[in-house]
Amino acid sequence: MLSSWLGDRVRASALIVGKVIARTGVSPNTLTVLGLLLNVLVALLLAWGYFLPGGLLALVAGSFDMLDGAVARSANKSSIFGGFLDSTLDRYSEAVMLFGLLVFYVRDGSSMSAILLIYATIVGSLMISYARARAEAAGLKNEAGILARPERVILLSFFLILGKPVWALWVLAIGTNLTALQRIYHVYRITNRK
Incomplete structure (x- = not known):
């Protein structure tokens, strides 16, 4: 599947760059926070309708999201708090970008359909994360589905x-x-094997 292939290529590149950044001494948590701050700038651009620079900056901000984990692994600085901070700020990053679009569509006086699509996207995104977290709390690995975070960032940026x-x-x-439903089904299959 294209999204899986693309996500794998992006993750592999992040590991290579992560090794280089790890040598500079920059902490993974610093990259996580910088990624969120960049996403706030993306949201401001989107709120004012600057989609091209917003899309380009979203790619840069998304790279910070992927690099923090790569740097943590390369520098042997993985921590429970770092993983928690990364997951939490990822949710904020995605929500703030979508909020920027929401502000644009409200200011623009657009139809309710764009606003409802933003709501559906936020719900789906949160449920993807929740399904993974809840499965992991039960001791199960759950990365099933077509739109993990890197794929969502790339798709949004592209459009x-x-x-x-x-x-x-x-x-x-x-x-x-659909991805959230795939993760639900994945856990169902794992837990109902005979």
Whole structure:
């Protein structure tokens, strides 16, 4: 599947760059916080309708999201708090970007459909994370589904660069909720094997 292949390539690249950054002494938690701050800038750009620079900056911010874990592993600085901070700020990062789009559509006086798509995307995104976290709390690995975080960032950025944020919202609204359902089904299958 294309999204899985793309996600694997992005993760492999992040590991290589993570090794280089680890040598500088920059902490993984610093990268996590910087990623959130960059996503706040993305949200401001999106709120004012600057989709091209917003999409490009979203790719940069998304790279911070992937690099923090790579740096933590390369520098042997993985920690429970670091993993928790990363997961928590990832949710804020995604929500703040979508909030930027929400502000744009409210200011623009757009139809209710864009606002409902943003809501559906936020719900789907949160449920993807919750399904994974809840499965892990039960001792199960759960990374099933078509739209993990890197794929969502790349898709949103791509459509923003094209100037078609509503297309991104349609793909994300459907894809995030489908991914959450895939994760639910994955846990069902694992726990009901005979």
